[in-house]
Amino acid sequence: GAGVSQSPRYKVTKRGQDVALRCDPISGHVSLYWYRQALGQGPEFLTYFNYEAQQDKSGLPNDRFSAERPEGSISTLTIQRTEQRDSAMYRCASRQGLGRTSGNTIYFGEGSWLTVV
Amino acid sequence: SQELEQSPQSLIVQEGKNLTINCTSSKTLYGLYWYKQKYGEGLIFLMMLQKGGEEKSHEKITAKLDEKKQQSSLHITASQPSHAGIYLCGALIQGAQKLVFGQGTRLTINP
Numbered sequence: 001g002a003g004v005s006q007s008p009r010y011k012v013t014k015r016g017q018d019v020a021l022r023c024d025p026i027s028g029h030v031s032l033y034w035y036r037q038a039l040g041q042g043p044e045f046l047t048y049f050n051y052e053a054q055q056d057k058s059g060l061p062n063d064r065f066s067a068e069r070p071e072g073s074i075s076t077l078t079i080q081r082t083e084q085r086d087s088a089m090y091r092c093a094s095r096q097g098l099g100r101t102s103g104n105t106i107y108f109g110e111g112s113w114l115t116v117v
Numbered sequence: 118s119q120e121l122e123q124s125p126q127s128l129i130v131q132e133g134k135n136l137t138i139n140c141t142s143s144k145t146l147y148g149l150y151w152y153k154q155k156y157g158e159g160l161i162f163l164m165m166l167q168k169g170g171e172e173k174s175h176e177k178i179t180a181k182l183d184e185k186k187q188q189s190s191l192h193i194t195a196s197q198p199s200h201a202g203i204y205l206c207g208a209l210i211q212g213a214q215k216l217v218f219g220q221g222t223r224l225t226i227n228p
Contacts, residue, residue: 043205
């Protein structure tokens with residue numbers, strides 16, 4: 001696609017339900033990042049992938065959160081047994097290359113608003 | 118994130134005044150990004166700095182990178198109401214692979 005696509009754009013779910021958020025990066029982009037952003041705050045790093053390999057998941061808040069990118073393209077962020085405190089904007093970004101000088105422009109999706117009621 | 122600190126957290130300036138926002142990293146920087154965000158909206162890319170001493174400008178916004186000090190500054194000259202918003206710095210760390218963000222600076226321009 002032309003840009004980073006996220007779905008759903010808006011999700012309202014009941015506490016205790018599982019949710020899956022999808023990110024479709026720009027075709028061929030190697031790195032994919034997930035962030036959570038509360039209103040008025042900066043994006044909070046969750047995890048990132050190079051190709052299909054999850055490189056760093058230190059930002060995932062707890063074991064209810066997981067992410068995968070099985071074929072090195074589309075990624076899914078899953079939140080199990082959602083809680084109200086999980087309500088936030090979840091953003092995905094992708095980057096073409098690795099390292100310092102190759103394809104360093106980072107493209108963000110529009111985000112997925114999650115509301116847990 | 119704790120790896121990237123922005124200051125100030127909020128800033129109120131009168132229209133026409135100059136201002137500076139700072140971003141300091143506790144880790145080695147491999148690239149520094151500046152974004153602007155309107156409340157609740159998407160991230161607008163402003164500029165990226167890669168080399169120590171590099172300086173870039175876009176309209177009335179100038180950003181500089183001091184690689185040795187692991188910090189960047191964003192300077193706005195003759196501020197306008199359209200400059201209002203949240204400014205975010207993002208940094209590539211860990212061998213230029215992990216991208217982390219500061220907590221943002223909320224800029225308000227008073228007429």
